[in-house]
Amino acid sequence: MKKINIVKESRDFQKIMSTGICLKEKNLLIYYNENNNNYSRFGISVGKKIGNAVVRNYYKRVLRNIVDHNKKICSNKKDYIIIVRKNCLITDYQKIEKSFIYLIQSSQKGEKNEKK
Numbered sequence: 001m002k003k004i005n006i007v008k009e010s011r012d013f014q015k016i017m018s019t020g021i022c023l024k025e026k027n028l029l030i031y032y033n034e035n036n037n038n039y040s041r042f043g044i045s046v047g048k049k050i051g052n053a054v055v056r057n058y059y060k061r062v063l064r065n066i067v068d069h070n071k072k073i074c075s076n077k078k079d080y081i082i083i084v085r086k087n088c089l090i091t092d093y094q095k096i097e098k099s100f101i102y103l104i105q106s107s108q109k110g111e112k113n114e115k116k
Contacts, residue, residue: 007043007079016043016081023106027091027099029083032107040074042067046084059084066097073104080107 007013020033035041044063046056063082067074074080088096 007041023103025099027088030103031081032078035079041079043081066100
């Protein structure tokens with residue numbers, strides 16, 4: 001993932017999570033919101049309840065890899081915050097990738113699970 005495609009600042013995370021739309025799945029939770037850029041941006045968050053720093057960094061790398069491999073379906077003008085849920089600890093890479101693809105496709109269709 002290029003640096004331009006990353007949401008890093010805390011205020012951006014808070015803005016997307018407070019005004020964006022939330023989609024839930026067993027392994028992942030995604031907040032998304034429209035942006036004014038010509039590209040999508042992604043932010044990845046792994047809470048301390050998931051594990052120690054080694055485990056959290058592993059899941060960040062896994063999600064960055066999934067985003068890089070599926071950029072074709074993410075070619076819209078949105079900001080995404082991807083939050084890892086505890087169920088990821090017992091799932092494999094393919095199921096996490098399927099969850100990600102399902103949530104991204106749902107966001108493009110405009111489906112809503114919950115409005116925040």
